[in-house]
Amino acid sequence: GLQPGASSRFLAPGDGAIPDLQTFMKRLASVPLLSEPGAVWHYSVANDLLGGLIERVTGEPLDKAMARMMLKPLGMASTGFQIGPRDLGRLSSAYAWVDGAGKPIDKGVLVDGRALSDWASPPAMFSGGGGLLSSATDYARFVQMLLNDGMLEGRQILAPATAERAMSNIMPAGVFYEESNGFGASGRLTLFDTLALSPDGTPAFSYGWGGAAGTLFQVDRVRQIGMVMMLQYLPQQRFALPRELQVALNSDLAG
Secondary structure, three states, X not given: OOOOOOOXXXXXOOOOOOOOHHHHHHHHOOOOXXXXXXXOOOOOOHHHHHHHHHHHXXXXXXXXXXXXXXXHXXXXXXXXXXXXXXXXXXXXXXXXEEOOOOOEEEEEEXXXXXXXXXXXXXXXXXXXXXXXXXXXXXXXXXXXXXXXXXXXXXXXXXXXXXXXXXXXXXXXXXXXXXXXXXXXXXXXXXXXXXXXXXOOOOOOOOEEEEOXXXXXXXXXXXXXXXXXXXXXXXXXXXXXHHHHHHHHHHHHHHO
């Protein structure tokens, strides 16, 4: 049960049930470190751990703390850890385009949707690493806030220094994500301008992340644009749409 996110569909045989967040933290504390802190970047459950720390610091469940500090001030009314019956008809279906061994298949297989969604019931664990549902409009508000140095519609949601820190490289010198990128608050950071090197390059300090099921966001502070793409297929690498979108975006901006 110690995997990123809170969906039971990603549990492996023998994992057991997903625990609540504080039980998750206790179990996580018993697991040896994969490497020394600061030595190398690993995809991990760090954001789930951070969610548990937020609960302890605020004295609130993570859903309440996030709603109070971020979601409500940003007006993200369609974002949360569960979808209610009234909004179930808005839920996109998600499809897997690989088999159990990870081999590409010709037709997507439904893995989550209105009739069988894990998010239609209260979650066993509030996952800071992969538990929120959102809409493209809501997430665009979050991206615009980052692009505006923490401000949205005249209201300062994050202190400018906090927004800057979130989109800065927080890894130690000599440690990289994917060989040449930095890593900020849960997002890849382009350290070098790659526009001249590749059609899908980005300016330096472009910040963002791609989700497992085809979602993607980017904050391009040099060209002052924010981008949100929401699709519903697993894994994201199955199709070249993120690259194609970046190529088209660069072409439009260059023209």
